[in-house]
Amino acid sequence: MSPPSSGRTLFFFEKPSAMRQLQRFFHSPNTVCVAAEGHLLSAEEPGSIRPEWKPWRFDTLPIVLATIPVSYGTNRSGQSHEPKIAAIRQALSGVERVIIATDPGREGSMIAWEVLEHLGWRGRVDRLKLGALDDVSIRRAFAALAKEPSSGERDYAAYLEALCRQYEDYHLGLNGTRAISLRLRPPAFREPWRFGGVQTPTLAILTDLEERIRSFVPQDFFKVALHLGTQSGAELILWHAPKERIFDVEIAETIRTAAVTWSGPLTVEHKDVRRAPPRLFSKDTLARRCAKRFGWDPQHTAGIAQDLYDQGYLSYPRTESEYLPEGQAADATTVIVAIATVLTDLHSLIARDHVPVIRRGIKGHYVKDPGEHHAIVPLRKVPERSRLSADQFQLWELVAKAYLAAHLPDGIDARTSVTAEVRTPIGPKRFAVSGNVIRAPGWRTVYGSETELEADAVPGKARREGEAMSARLPVVNDGEGASAVTADIATAMTEPPRRITRGELPVVMGRLIDQVDDPMVKRALENPVNPNEPKGLGTAATRDTILPKLLKSRYITLSNGKDPAIEVTEVGLAFITAVRRVFPAYGDPVGRATFEAELAEIGRAKTRAEAIQRADAFQHRTRARLDELIAVISNSPVVSLDPSLIPYGQADNQPPTSAMLSFAVSLAERKGVKLPRGCKSSISVCRAFLDTHAGPRAPQNDGVSQPGQQRVPSAAMLSYARGLAEQRGITCPTEIETNFDACRRFLDAHASQPRQRTPEPSSGGARGNKPAEREKRRDRGGEMPGKATTRRRA
Incomplete structure (x- = not known):
């Protein structure tokens, strides 16, 4: 799409709310505005690219793509974004210049650039970085735009960095999760062993701490x-x-x-x-304070901060910095006076001739270069209490008090x-x-x-x-x-180390340097580009998404309390042990932090050509690491894990199906063992008992049959079918020994029939129904889910 010489400019916003904030500044008829709703395009699932990639089979790995195909995403109501992209295509018609005005970060850059690339835009692109949405900040952003003719080139580098992060996350999540689940995962653990470039080394930090706590001997x-x-x-x-x-x-x-x-x-x-006074807030330290003060989850804090930014009450919240640029020192008086109009009980602290205390340097609050985005601070525009929710006002008040304290005398x-x-x-x-x-x-x-x-x-x-x-x-x-x-x-x-809490985890990921004692390792984690922000795991925008993933995988659990502590489960310990055995680099948090710093170099490229060269090298390296990972895993043994140590999931609180319980009773009678406590009330306990005593599953080519190939029943299904035949006094059809569907039909036909009494004391029975039998088949012989987890990172 080549631009005409029309002089028209299109502004590309991330949200309609931000677009409305800036539209009052536009008076030219040559200005066009469009707004996205987050990412309008989403990565394709492997199965939609090639049908043979949908089943989880080890012999198809690694699945590697030169570029990740995308399709139209959907909004929260499930409606396709195709009409919105079509409207953007139409708006670009007759436009000479595009100004990206999305949120000022890698993810914001990606939201706009991926659409422009998808539509084939080849015209001029500039980047408007809106650190805040009040009038003064908007005017400053336009002034900075006028002084930087190559802003679009530099922003393309930020987009490529975000794209490379997505590329690695997509391929690691897809290949690593499938390979480890198919080859290493304990048979008793039925969910995928989820693997990720950031979540795995984060779990390693928690695992190392867990082992120190468990091995601690008080003195x-x-x-x-x-x-x-x-x-x-x-x-x-x-x-x-x-x-x-x-x-x-x-x-x-x-x-x-x-x-x-x-x-x-x-x-x-x-x-x-x-x-x-203490430092100002970064995204992570604000999440920690809100967890400690209010008991909020970090994702909840991030959402509230984003809402306040969108309304023009706070500066950009997805920041890793705790400092302000020296040029903003002159704003302090105006902002403090505005704060006092809302927090009237603090009005007495600010005399009419009050002069704010400006502390410069790393021991203060103002530095020459605070990083890509400065600390989270309040703005001249202040809220009315009645217009904010209770949580929104609490967070704004917290940030406002920190800003006011930063400009008052020392105690x-x-x-x-x-x-x-x-x-x-x-x-x-x-x-x-x-x-x-x-x-x-x-x-x-x-x-x-x-x-x-x-x-x-x-x-x-x-x-x-x-x-x-x-x-x-x-x-x-x-x-x-x-x-x-x-x-x-x-x-x-002596006391053991304290567990890391939910609110502290993002801080730990960002300040890995505080977790190590070796002076050489500390030096390796220093950031020469910005000493105020040492190397860490992930980005400020994504760190609070890691804990829900670890919880979903049952690698960790949370204790009780306002800001609950994180405890690593036996599953998490076994997973990290397996990862470090087959590919130690993925279980090394310090190595990953160094790797992330190299990845960030893509976003610092000064030209598009330089950024493309660095991105190509990174993707080549990612593909090479995948080949190594799959090769090593292919020769690794299955991890041994006692099924009783697997923590309950949400679905485990339900009782087992009648078919599962009947099978467990039959096994216990035949083998002369007792049913474990909870077997009749917990599907997890019952399933673990069956995994231990029903024998190994029959080999099934990684659990998925080839097209046209007959699938065989599991050993557990055969054992149950034979037991039913014995109870009913009938003969098992010979075809059930080799045909999964025939075995399933036999179970459906006979498991729901009333139990016939026989003189044999060891013959068990089963009462159930077809849905229950289908549940049993999913538990004992079902396939692994066919979708890979692909999440954006920025």
Whole structure:
């Protein structure tokens, strides 16, 4: 589609709401606007490309495509996007220039570019990056567009990066899930073993932590308390609790014996400690705070933040940065005044002549380059409480208070520390206690009595033991003499690492550097392009989608609580063990983070030609890795897993079918074993019992027969058919031994008949119906699902 020389411009928006925000700026009759509804095109399923790819067969792998075919997607109502794409095709007619005005990220770029590529557009393309939808931000975006004549070229590179992420995700999910499910998956686990480039190393992080927690052996350690009396009559307790903990009680006793006879001068130090406000919010840290404060799922937080962005109340929310560009420092006064019109209880904090505190550098809030998108902040446009839902206002208030706190003075605490040095046979030992008094609350007045003052602990790490604190210290002068009244030993116990919570997982994925201790590995995770954003897993836009996938696969479970902790199941542990055995690179989070950093280089290409070259190299590498993966898996043994360790799924809460239960009773009688507890009430327990005692399935070419090839029944079906024949006093047709359909017809005909009593004590019976028998066949001899999971990543 070649453009005419008409001077007309088409603006391509991601949503109608954003289009309406900007249309008031357009007065020229040569301006045309169109809006998508997210992705208008979707990737084709393998079976719709080639029929032989629909069944799950190992001998068809790897399934590799040069490009992923796409078809028209559907909206939430199930209606095809074909008319919308046809309307965009019509709107492009007579247009000379396209300006992409979708959300400013890789996914936003892809939404527009994939349609333009599909329609064969060959004209000029520019990129309008709307970091926020208030009037000032929109004008700034147009000013930046005018200064960057190659914005379209650079945005095409961002599109290719998103396309490569989708390419890898599609092929890894398709081939990896099928190959691992067909070759490695334990027979008792009936769902696919889902595999992905980001979700698998994320599970590896959780698995490593799970193993550390399970193998943790608590140890006693010791602290020594020194009870003192001073010359002025004051009484206080000093502690010897070094960072290098005391695990030997004899050492603690040596120190205690020396301390009990101590006397001498005390060292008292008074100093002011400045407390700077916390950083602003990125998408991940906002999700963590909302999980901790409100108990929200990260996806819920992301949806609320996106709604507020679309309405022009927050800046772009899918960001990894916690900083603002130095050029926005001049906006602080206006934004703070606007916030105060809504949060009227904070109006007293902002005097008429208030000058915001601007903190620059990585220890502050303003830097020269905050990254592709700056921190999430409120805008000049503020909401009316009545126009927002309760959740929307809570989130806006949280972000607004963080912004206000960032521009208020430091808090100041008056800190007093009292120390004494005790000579012992193993060297001098320091005993100390300290106390804080707030001299100036500073930014903390924004939060009042809220617990916002506490620094967030590093997820997955054991809690650090702080210095001994006293709620209130007596008046003691520096150099004042004191003597021991007594000394005793206190015993404490080491704690295991804390589990990562649902709200913390996106932060862990983005800041993998905090999870490693090796200095060399930490250096490998540093990001020289943007030191404020170290290498991590996935992108800010997609990290909150990983946990639902892991839950669906039963690799993890969630505990109870507002922000539940994540626990890895035996299935998840077995899966990661298998992946690391056959292809360790896919179970290495650090290696994956480095790989993702290389992938991001595609989006940083300065020209279209450079981006295409990098994308081609990446896709070639992806195909080579797939060949290696399939080759290794083809020679790997099936994973062994006790069926009783498989966690329940949503469908497992239902009782087994009558046919399944009758078969289980018959097996138990013939083999002289007891039915396990829960076998009559849980389909999962019953299924595990059958998997253990009914014998292996008959080989069926990966569970799918070739066209024209006769399918044989499973060993379980044959065993059940023979048992029914024995109960009914009839002869099994010979054809059921080799013909699946004949065996199924025999079961349908006889399983629903009333049980005939026979003198044989071991003969079981079955009462059921045809739907129940079909359910049994799905449980014991059904095929694996034929659809691969293909999800977009950006």
